[in-house]
Amino acid sequence: MSTTLAARSRRFADRVARASRAGSAEPAEPPAEQPPHRELVRRELAAYAARIRLDALLRTHGTPLFVLDVDRVTTQLLALRQELPDVQIHFATKSLPHPAVVHAVDAFGASFEVASRGEIDLLEREGVAIGRCLHTHPVKTVADITGSYLRGIRTFVVDSHGEVSKFHGLPSDVAVLVRLSFPNPEVRCDLSSKFGVAPERAAALVEHCLRAGLRxxxxxxxVGSQTVSVGPWMRAIHRTLALMRRLERAHGIRFDTLDIGGGFPVPYDEPVPEFSALARDIRAALAEAPSRYRVLVEPGRFLSAPAMTLATRVVGTTERADGC
Ligand SMILES: Cc1ncc(COP(=O)(O)O)c(C=O)c1O
Structure with a gap:
């Protein structure tokens, strides 16, 4: 991120913090003297285009041209590692299933989150150690589960009773994570209506797994893709850890994994808080977790979006009354 955009992100984070302290849901508008965020983005894109000599690329390849800058994946991974040093990174493969990206993530020492057979095929072709990957799709066929197991995956996700019996007969080194649903209507892409069990119904699902002999x-x-305030992570982490403590006491079991998913935002047309500000509060929330827990993240957009630029030709422009 350029210093100008980074400075704006910092100011945005401060405003969100001030607004939430004042009990207001809406952050204040940016100060009038600032250039609009879109203008800053435009300037940053122009500087980036000059840096990568986009004009020469366009002369060679024409438009539309999709430019993949894998170094930016590594830069984002470094930011994640620096700001959340104790978490294990599992790149959400579906966000950019490209061999060059797989290599960059693997070379960095991060692992992968997969949700389909095609993603495992890709990782296998690129020589990734599949045993470190997570399979996160909460709805699978028995063949998906068995095939993934045979290829090395040991950790899967469930969010319903019906899914549990599909694991019957697999060796005891299989384990599941129970996916919880935390609705977040403010986010660009709220996944909670599609996936996850409500926290108040999670105990019954865990008990069902235990009765079925599934660890x-x-x-x-x-918490939802492109989440621009830390509140949803803080609440979800806090509630999940409380649930884990309660279930450990009730059943005499010990969990070992807390996966806080993806959702980390990137600046498009609107400013987003600086990642270091989000991460600082996430670290504080995670301090409640027992040290024996491994904490995982599954960033998709945060690693992929900055690496992708689409160059297209503008054929014509006009201004319409509705502003669109
Ligand atoms: C299970 C899972 N993990 C991670 C991600 C990546 O989310 P994001 O791109 O918001 O980081 C997704 C996105 O759909 C997902 O479904």
Missing amino acids: VAGFTFH
Whole structure:
């Protein structure tokens, strides 16, 4: 991120913090003297285009041209590692299933989150150690589960009773994470209506897994893609850890994994808080977790979006009354 955009992100984070302290849901508008965020983005894109000599690329390849800058994946991974040093990174493969990206993530020492057979095929072709990957799709066929197991995956996700019996007969080194649903209507992409069990119904699902002889390693959630305030993570982490403590006491079991999913935002047309500000509060919330827990993240957009630029030709422009 350029210093100008980074400075704006910092100011945005400060405003959100001030607004939430004042009990207001809406952050204040940016100060009038600032250039609009879109203008800053435009300037940053122009500088980036000059840096990568986009004009020469366009002369060679024409438009539309999709430019993949894998170094930016590594830069984002470094930011994650620096700001959340104790978490294990599992790149959400579906966000950019490209061999060059797989290599960059693997070379960095991070692992992968997969949700389909095609993603495992890709990782296998690129020589990734599949045993470190997570399979996070809460709805699978028995063949998906068995095939993934045979290829090395040991950790899966469930969010319903019906899914549990599909694990019957697999060796005891299989474990599941129970996916919780935390609705987040403010986010660009709220996944909670599609996936996850409500926290108040999670105990029954864990008990069902235990009765079926399926080991529950812990919990996972996704607060929604492009989440621009830390509140949803703080609440979800706090509630999940309380649930884990309660279930450990009630059943005499020990969980070992807390997966806080993806959702980390990137600046498009609107400013987003600086990642270091989000991460600082996430670290504080995670301080409640027992040290024996491994904490996982599954970033998709945060690693992929900055690496992708689409160059297209503008054929014509006009201004319409509705502003669109
Ligand atoms: C299970 C899971 N993990 C991680 C991600 C990545 O989310 P994001 O791109 O918001 O980081 C997704 C996105 O759909 C997901 O479904």
